[in-house]
Amino acid sequence: MAVYREFVVPSDEEIIEEFGVIPEVVSEFEAKRLDFSSVMEGGVVLTYDALARSIAIIWKNFSGEVIVDIFKEGATRMSVVSFDGTSQISLRFDSGEVEEELFLQIFPRPKLTGRGLFS
Secondary structure, eight states, X not given: OOOOOOOBOOOHHHHHHHHSOOOEEOSTTOOEEEXXXXXXSSEEEEXXXXXXXXXXXXXXXXXXXXXXXXXXXXXXXXXXXXETTEEEEEEEEEOSSXXXXXXXXXXXXXXEEEXXXXX
């Protein structure tokens, strides 16, 4: 039997302070969108829903073509991470069998990396 895990997310203030982006509420269930296009070249949008424990990342190149389109469920933690001159968002997932983590770097330039390990 799967154990329910809460999806812990950073405060709006922490996101605003680190990235200069205001989380926008996009649904009646309080899902939020972070649109980084105002603070960086290109377009990266992260949408997260704490209740549904899901995230979506859409990344478009300069001509508006989608180059990354990810939707994942089973999120357990979203955190703001800063080190060595970078600012990124860490997204953790746990399906019970696999633990995964995505790193969405915003500054100094966008980068998406990830890893998954069997539990």
